[in-house]
Amino acid sequence: MSHIPKIRIPATYIRGGTSKGVFFRLQDLPDAAQQPGVARDKLLMRVIGSPDPYGKQIDGMGGATSSTSKTVIVAKSSRPDHDVDYLFGQVAIDKAFVDWSGNCGNLSAAVGPFAISGGLVDPSSIPANGTATVRIWQANIGKTIVAHVPITNGEVQETGDFELDGVTFPAAEVQLEFLDPAAEEEGAGGAMFPTGKLVDDLEVPGVGTLKATMINAGIPTIFVNAEAIGYTGMELQDAINGDAEALKTFETIRAHGRLRMGLIKHLDEIATRQHTPKIAFVAKPQGYTASSGKRVEAGDVDLLVRAMSMGKLHHAMMGTAAVAIGTAAAIPGTLVNLAAGGGERNAVRFGHPSGTLRVGAEAHEENGEWVVKKAIMSRSARVLMEGAVRVPGDAF
Structure with missing residues (x-):
């Protein structure tokens, strides 16, 4: 040779x-x-x-x-x-x-x-x-x-x-400011809510009709309620990543959500779009033990969020999905906002598998559409x- x-x-x-x-x-x-x-x-x-x-x-x-x-x-x-x-x-x-x-x-x-x-x-x-x-x-x-x-x-x-x-x-x-975070992707048309709704009825064959908030902010993300898909929002990676049927279900929801968001024209296109959109599920605050053994109490957070990345439950939270969480939380009526207790807010602290994270965003309406000029979070x-x-x- x-x-x-x-x-x-x-x-x-x-x-x-x-x-x-x-x-x-x-x-x-x-x-x-x-x-x-x-x-x-x-x-x-x-x-x-x-x-x-x-x-x-x-x-x-x-x-x-x-x-x-x-x-x-x-x-x-x-x-x-x-x-x-x-x-x-x-x-x-x-x-x-x-x-x-x-x-x-x-x-x-x-x-x-x-x-x-x-x-x-x-x-x-x-x-x-x-x-x-x-x-x-x-x-x-x-x-x-x-x-x-x-x-x-x-x-x-x-x-x-x-x-x-x-x-x-x-x-x-290192503090990061994501300016005008509504994600630009082909098919999204620059709209923060590509379907025009804060909450949609998303029909998913084999799963049912799910309430979903589909948002383009940071990264296109599909939010559903944890209880609607049989979870609590307290799950760690082992509860999902070893369950082939669960992973298949999440991928099916993600594919139909992407189609509904106008980001693909045919379902089979999802195979080459593993990175976007993300799918996440939310729940009201509850106490749980993080993957490190650290205890997160219900009073420490505004809501719980778990997110899938590249077909697996993420060990913490993707930064772009955190921007989507902060943005959706700032807009009254989204599933994220409702899980956090509803109402107006400019920051949210959420629980994820590794602990907690705080992200801020300020939202307002312009000509009947929601606009977020900036989302802020700190990393290292x-x-x-x-x-x-x-x-x-x-x-x-």
């Missing part, structure tokens, strides 16, 4: 929020992968170790979960009033495709720090000590994210006492390894 040399590509492995991913500067990618297309997708799949029929991604950087099978490409922005462009690729684990249809809110927390450390942000805008404001163009959904990154002695500060449930160790807080980020990834020269 002929010898195929490997190529070396500068990369950084970073934890952002409750996710991890391989970050690249666009300029460091091979020429063929600097443009969208087959070559780029093949390269990123080989880096991550997909497709892997064993579901382990042993021969790559992926961690065999939706939270750890992620890639990010960052470049200096040519857009006015933006520092960098950020493109997110969710790599399927056992299938040969990269889903570019949405953002990763957790890894968004790492984009500003990576851009500063990688020389992609004008040094004159970075204080010696204080907070650097990085304006990020999220290229997948065409939205602006503003990251507030702590700086100490001219460098990104990663250590601190900010604790994030789902992350073992404390770190420095830390570089785990930097250097280069190596892939076979014929990988793409």
Whole structure:
């Protein structure tokens, strides 16, 4: 067998929020992968170790979960009033495709720090000590994210006492502002509620007719009531991820919800859209024990939320889904708002499998439609390894 040399590509492995991913500067990618297309997708799949029929991604950087099978490409922005462009690729684990249809809110927390450390942000805008404001163009959904990154002695500060449930160790807080978070995706038409309703009757063959709030905010998300599908809202991963029938049911609901939202024209298109939309179920506050063993009391939260990501129950909460939760909670009458007790609110704290999270959003009506100008939440980020990834020269 002929010898195929490997190529070396500068990369950084970073934890952002409750996710991890391989970050690249666009300029460091091979020429063929600097443009969208087959070559780029093949390269990123080989880096991550997909497709892997064993579901382990042993021969790559992926961690065999939706939270750890992620890639990010960052470049200096040519857009006015933006520092960098950020493109997110969710790599399927056992299938040969990269889903570019949405953002990763957790890894968004790492984009500003990576851009500063990688020389992609004008040094004159970075204080010696204080907070650097990085304006990020999220290229997948065409939205602006503003990251507030702590700086100490001219460098990104990663250590601190900010604790994030789902992350073992404390770190420095990175505050994120998601501006005009109604998600832009083909078929959505820019509408926050693509069906025109806060709550729909969603008919799902084999499941029944479910009350559903379908919203485009942060990422397209379908919310249903936990009790309507036989759950309490207190579930941890083991209660769902080992149940093949349950996973099939969630995927069926997700497919019919996506069709109803106008994001696909035919049900079979859902197979190549694992990343969007998300499906989540909500319940009123109850006490439960989180996956870490930490006790969450009913009085600690406004509601409970569990969300599916790439076909599995997420171990905590996707950042983009948290934006959807905060946005829906701010709009009276949605299932999220009702689970939180109803009425007007500009912030909500919800319980997830790993603990709790607070997210804020302010909503108001304009010409009969709900508008949210900004959603805010805090995450943290830390570089785990930097250097280069190596892939076979014929990988793409």
